[in-house]
Amino acid sequence: MSSLGGHLEQLLALQPTMDMYDSYIVTENNPSTLKLKDKYKEIYYLPYISRSSFFSFVFSFVSIFLKSLRLFVKLNPNVIISTGSGCVLPMFILGRIFGKKLIFIETFSRIESKTLTGSFCYYLADVFIVQWKELKKLYPKAIYLGSIY
Template sequence: MSDKVVLVIYGRGGHQEQMRRLLNQLKKASPEMKFVSIADVPDTLGAVKHLECPEPRDKFSRWGTPLKVPYSALITLIQCIRLSFKHEISGIVSTGPGMAVLPSILFRLLSKQVIYIESWSRFYSGSLTGRFMYYIANVFYVQNKSMLAIFPKAKYSGRL
């Protein structure tokens, strides 16, 4: 097993950009930090190991999503287990996609740190993933102060 690493899970678009900004800040503070990643896009962030999973939902079909979400969640969970055999994962950080829910439950059961960052595009309502992760994560961050009314135990971090 290799050195300790952090698992990061993100999706395309804004989730990926938020993770890129977070990792840039973390690398400045701790240059020796290593991470592995799971996303529905190819790695552009410099992970030690990156696994691609299928996109969790079909944004163009309302009928495809109920079938794709369980499949994507299962694939992501299997990938987390594979990564756990090769790397000593100290915790998980996610910037939002639903594919992070099952791995977060798994790592909480394994007494690992789970950190969730609600999307910067949320001002008045929590995302579906955020509503689950609020109860799963050890630390739950919001990027807009108005979200503290929805998630009172969250920590306000400001925008990434």
């Protein structure tokens, strides 16, 4: 699961691995992601998390948490793999509560600094992967695997 843009592009780079398992894609509902329905059978959409103000963020987060809960119950995933950003937090929290395996891949665009989502998911994930060696300084328990591209 991932937010849209580069995070989603990185998740889709894992397609060969996803093809080996029963997999679902969860991303944000956006005009740029709706066309993915034509290519991927199992794709689900969550609303975009607004960060324009604290109030809108809290409202968005609660809404996405409830929608994520319904989706979590429907899909009952064994493993949740995420490339970030905001919309993934509720599903990651649910995964931790229900004892699911959580894998987080910090975005390729971060070489020397943490993302907000990565900072949070670092403590939730069973496996935390970085794509740059430099990030091992910031995430000491992370696994460096190089680029997923």
